[in-house]
Amino acid sequence: MPHPPVRIYCRLLRVLPPAFRREAEADMVAVFVAAHARVEARGLARRSRFWAATLADLAVTALAEYGAALPGLVWGHSGRSQMTMDRLLAATAADLRLAFRQLSKSPGWTLVASGTLALGLAATSIAAVLLRDIVLAPLPVPEADRLVRILEVSASGRPWWPSYPNAREWRAHGHRTFDAVAIVGTPRPLPVLLETEAVRATVAGAGAGMFDTLGVVPVVGRLFAADETAPGGAAVALVSERFWRGPLRARPLDGMTLTIEDELFTVVGVLPAAFRILGEGRRGNRAPTCGARSNAGRSSSAGARRMATAT
Amino acid sequence: MKILRKRTQPSRLADARDHLPMRPVAFAVLAALAAGPCPGIDILDEVNATVPRHPILGPGTLYRLLRELRQEGLIAREARVAHAEDERQAHHALTPLGRAVLKAESGRLRRTLGLASATGRR
Numbered sequence: 060m061p062h063p064p065v066r067i068y069c070r071l072l073r074v075l076p077p078a079f080r081r082e083a084e085a086d087m088v089a090v091f092v093a094a095h096a097r098v099e100a101r102g103l104a105r106r107s108r109f110w111a112a113t114l115a116d117l118a119v120t121a122l123a124e125y126g127a128a129l130p131g132l133v134w135g136h137s138g139r140s141q142m143t144m145d146r147l148l149a150a151t152a153a154d155l156r157l158a159f160r161q162l163s164k165s166p167g168w169t170l171v172a173s174g175t176l177a178l179g180l181a182a183t184s185i186a187a188v189l190l191r192d193i194v195l196a197p198l199p200v201p202e203a204d205r206l207v208r209i210l211e212v213s214a215s216g217r218p219w220w221p222s223y224p225n226a227r228e229w230r231a232h233g234h235r236t237f238d239a240v241a242i243v244g245t246p247r248p249l250p251v252l253l254e255t256e257a258v259r260a261t262v263a264g265a266g267a268g269m270f271d272t273l274g275v276v277p278v279v280g281r282l283f284a285a286d287e288t289a290p291g292g293a294a295v296a297l298v299s300e301r302f303w304r305g306p307l308r309a310r311p312l313d314g315m316t317l318t319i320e321d322e323l324f325t326v327v328g329v330l331p332a333a334f335r336i337l338g339e340g341r342r343g344n345r346a347p348t349c350g351a352r353s354n355a356g357r358s359s360s361a362g363a364r365r366m367a368t369a370t
Numbered sequence: 371m372k373i374l375r376k377r378t379q380p381s382r383l384a385d386a387r388d389h390l391p392m393r394p395v396a397f398a399v400l401a402a403l404a405a406g407p408c409p410g411i412d413i414l415d416e417v418n419a420t421v422p423r424h425p426i427l428g429p430g431t432l433y434r435l436l437r438e439l440r441q442e443g444l445i446a447r448e449a450r451v452a453h454a455e456d457e458r459q460a461h462h463a464l465t466p467l468g469r470a471v472l473k474a475e476s477g478r479l480r481r482t483l484g485l486a487s488a489t490g491r492r
Contacts, residue, residue, distance in 0.1 A: 083433035116428025
């Protein structure tokens with residue numbers, strides 16, 4: 060097992076072109092080992108200077124080697140015009156000094172420029188994150204491209220959540236268009252009573268076949284059984300992995316119960332960490348997800364998986 | 371044999387002149403090898419000692435330079451020395467051409483110094 064500094068140096072050597080590495084890596088490591096042994100017992104300042112010089116040396120070598128591979132793109136590599144570490148450091152230091160001098164001459168302009176740059180960077184970062192999360196990132200379920208959300212359109216032409224009876228109707232008779240239709244109640248933050256404490260969690264009622272429609276597989280336990288989602292079925296609940304590992308402390312599920320709105324539920328399974336209930340949002344809600352059995356509230360969402368033959 | 375040597379010597383001198391003037395750092399590497407073959411760390415120390423507290427070369431820049439000098443035929447790489455202090459390091463040595471270049475560059479620098487001192491006396 061090599062000494063940690065040697066391991067770090069070997070990793071840093073990866074910035075060099077493979078051809079150069081093959082040729083000189085062993086010798087460079089041997090030189091580094093010998094040079095490092097001399098500064099190992101010295102003070103922090105000496106070791107810092109040694110590492111700064113080592114990094115500068117690698118940077119110069121990498122740039123010069125890649126520059127040699129792309130003549131004219133970096134700086135001239137023609138035998139005698141080779142740039143040494145010394146020259147590069149001096150040139151960089153001179154550039155930085157000049158930049159600071161120019162900026163300090165007009166602090167107002169510097170402030171405005173820095174502020175504009177910061178705002179631009181922040182706006183770009185936010186836009187990139189939103190684009191990634193909303194447009195580019197697929198839903199964390201298998202075959203996400205076959206999932207659609209069904210909404211009703213009111214008389215005034217406004218899209219609206221479907222009513223529970225309508226959604227149940229689609230589930231019963233939508234097999235000509237869809238592989239499956241699932242119903243989920245609107246997620247709501249509610250207090251959930253555990254054995255000794257109460258926590259706030261996002262809770263949603265889920266209809267029969269919802270997890271089959273989404274293709275979700277529990278990480279612990281099982282999904283709802285058919286008789287549990289029928290009217291009068293046992294009160295059972297699924298919890299998210301974060302909720303299970305957090306408030307439930309990852310205990311075995313055998314007989315574990317929790318109380319939601321004065322009703323006792325038996326926890327039968329744990330949903331994968333990536334799973335989110337429709338309408339919950341991917342990032343915004345910090346409360347752990349807790350899915351409870353069917354018995355949807357006033358409004359509900361219907362999600363469907365299109366049949367393979369549908370276009 | 372004698373004739374052959376006489377014929378090759380002027381040619382080596384002409385070859386040596388093609389390498390002049392040398393970069394100071396390349397000259398320092400050749401000078402470090404004048405006493406005999408040595409490993410990279412010793413060359414690094416010798417060259418960096420020419421400007422105290424101001425390292426000129428690191429391992430990367432040293433091995434780039436050694437490769438250039440090798441390609442120009444001024445130095446050669448020797449097999450790793452079994453009884454050396456650090457067996458992992460290859461040793462480098464001057465070739466006859468490298469020795470001739472070292473000699474020619476030393477002469478050129480001496481003449482330059484002579485010129486500078488003569489100018490200073492005037």
